[in-house]
Amino acid sequence: MTRDFIDTQDWSWEDLEGILGDAVDLKRTPLQPLLEGRSIALLFFNPSLRTRTSFELGAWQLGAKAIVLEPGKSAWSMAFDEGVVMDGDAEEHVREAARVLSTYCDAIAVRAFPRFKDWSIDREDLVVRGFARHATVPIINMETITHPCQELAHLLALREWFDTTDLSGRKYVMTWVPHPRPLNTAVANSAVRIATRAGMDVTLLCPDERWLLDERYLEDARGNAERTGGSFQVSHDLAAYDDADVVYAKSWGCLPLYGDPEAQSAAAAEFRHFIVDEAKMARTANAAFSHCLPARRNVKATDAVMDAPSSLVIPEAENRLHVQKALMARMLAGVATNH
Amino acid sequence: MTRDFIDTQDWSWEDLEGILGDAVDLKRTPLQPLLEGRSIALLFFNPSLRTRTSFELGAWQLGAKAIVLEPGKSAWSMAFDEGVVMDGDAEEHVREAARVLSTYCDAIAVRAFPRFKDWSIDREDLVVRGFARHATVPIINMETITHPCQELAHLLALREWFDTTDLSGRKYVMTWVPHPRPLNTAVANSAVRIATRAGMDVTLLCPDERWLLDERYLEDARGNAERTGGSFQVSHDLAAYDDADVVYAKSWGCLPLYGDPEAQSAAAAEFRHFIVDEAKMARTANAAFSHCLPARRNVKATDAVMDAPSSLVIPEAENRLHVQKALMARMLAGVATNH
């Protein structure tokens, strides 16, 4: 187990399974004083409803205190480059923010979406990596260019739906869906990783090759599939829905047009038919449907799909609370407080 | 007792009296572990000082955890219409927000002022009603187009001032007062309801018929008065102050010019003399004065009136804490947590 929880790919399957097991227990018994007197700083560089609520409430249900900070709004704006001459907007460097928060709190959780100008920069994940470099306490990724907490919640929801911890061999479709604006690839990056990690037969369905994910995640997916006996393929054909056991939907911007939101939206506008609807779901093997929230209804998926009995959007969102509590407990419980 | 606390009009007088009784007890003994381990989400679509402090602190004093969320600022912006194609600004639908928060928390409280474009839409109270429709936990109104928590605090302040739980027969004037901008009718709607419910002789004093409240609230006031043996009348004459026992002040925009703030403000500018001042208060029977806060000094009421011994603005604001604690305890204590 690494100290930080930035990418599930850095964690052993055994550790991830351990968290899921603890989450099941915490779902049954939510109030457990596992982290009495401990504290966690939650840094939101971007908005949040579920993540904030589930972390803040989850910490409290374990006896810990979460402090919510919003750099650039209620807190100072921040610089992340090493050696920078700070004569721009940023008043504070992550070196100080990370080290000071480490003296106050037992962990630091960070939400920092990409800046959407230059993917070659955004893919370095500088914000959360900057905190990890300089903090002396564990770091948790609350969504940056991946969303590992969502992966755990998603996996738990699938295990509950199929009533088994063994998902190997299930046909899993990660489908791109429309959205008026180009969005983060984080959840898609995360989905192909965790689904292949679980040994499923995974198809990444997207309009054309412009919507391929960064090669880093495709490689991880291929490697995972090889190790777990699953498979990973890319498709641009809606026939990918045929006989699927799981349909996971997400919109994201296309990387070749990164930094040009109008061009990305124009390109996406030709693929409004990628919306998940009843006709497509009828092609599946009565697949479970899910989407991390928020989700635009009747743009990404129709009301009928969102509200179907096989929709896992609410259980998956609920599971955020349980898996994050298990994660915090596992990361902090064994570590003596440095305060 | 209905599950939700959206309008006092939906609650029996016995239940409202029960809350006031519990509030008196909680005012004496603030720390009572009535809601240990429970949680409540506080959604603020608009700013707040008293409401936020009193709910967040009140929950804590009962052993519960309040989570403060600000959709559109720290959280996602939201859609409320059913069946909508979400290709506008909103990233999240109330169906999801309400259902997910219901899996995390034991209650959801909502502050959502009108949008001030079209009263025929605003009067449907779509935000809080949307949460009530989709949530699986109780909903509390923290001010929308009515302000029921303020009603309870106001009623308790009057009972304390007159040193009796029986307010019937008191002469109560709800007076419109000036303000540079057209404001929400919520507190006025609430005041005519609760004052008639308490059996008082209630006069709604406003410049002319353009400032009449929505017929829904006037009808409720008339019906309440009939049932309780009180009375309800409208006046445009400052003689309404004569022999009053209570003067409750509030500014609101006029409904016929709704959606046109400049026209509303221009219309209101002719009635700056509606300010509550010492001369008007001298016409009363040494009336108690009150106003929900915030209140613009020397615009709505003079310093002398605000600071007089008969001013209940501070005690009424303090009572928010006590009545809301009583309300939360009553709504949640009997309900087994679903978590």
Add this chain to the structure above:
Amino acid sequence: MTRDFIDTQDWSWEDLEGILGDAVDLKRTPLQPLLEGRSIALLFFNPSLRTRTSFELGAWQLGAKAIVLEPGKSAWSMAFDEGVVMDGDAEEHVREAARVLSTYCDAIAVRAFPRFKDWSIDREDLVVRGFARHATVPIINMETITHPCQELAHLLALREWFDTTDLSGRKYVMTWVPHPRPLNTAVANSAVRIATRAGMDVTLLCPDERWLLDERYLEDARGNAERTGGSFQVSHDLAAYDDADVVYAKSWGCLPLYGDPEAQSAAAAEFRHFIVDEAKMARTANAAFSHCLPARRNVKATDAVMDAPSSLVIPEAENRLHVQKALMARMLAGVATNH
């Protein structure tokens, strides 16, 4: 001991020493139920990372509840002048805000930077003084035109560095440093007060007489030095670094050009060489370096200085937590709750 903690100058040295002693104990044993069931309102008119985290977490570690409010953002904007006709932007007067919060909470802490238009107004410190005038509970200054909590944290960091509570006779340089924008004089005002109070030989180093602090603080520094046997002088010569034991850095705007940020920045641009660098530090007697945070790297001080073993920026920031807990405990523990 006065009721409020607005300026250390109003507190006896014995009381300040008492707080520092308690802080040492709380640093060793962070979780102490000294304020069980108590509450404090934290009002932020300006952003904060350390102050917010340390007060919110500190209150919690003592068993108390902190409520974070942001007037003008999540709460109402506020008026502070007495007798004002409130027909501008402010919806709420400090008279009400202070009195209402006093009914909810056991203390009110306020961060309110100057408005940077007119120093003759800003120097009256109207916001925190307004709260002190109208509140019925103790007020704590979280930085206005002075920063007394930082003074305590700074003093504790110096005592730890020199491993003695007796700092008398140490050569202390408070140096102005560059910054693209004209900043608050608060930390400089505070530094010359507390350093002379501790009996050190204090030099205020600034580019020229335009950067002199308000005479109020210079007078306090001279008076303190006289009483404690230390000294206080002003210098515009970098030779002030020679043989220094402490270098404390801060940028501030020049008062003669107050209200004209462009002119202030243009004046400051000629003095970029005031940056604290290794060459200057080499002139000192291996001085401790510090700066309250946030600090712009390579503008105010070089990376090498910020990261040197003799840099106290992180320990000083950490001490905020400990001294503020000691302060809250001392201010509130003896006072019976009025709730």
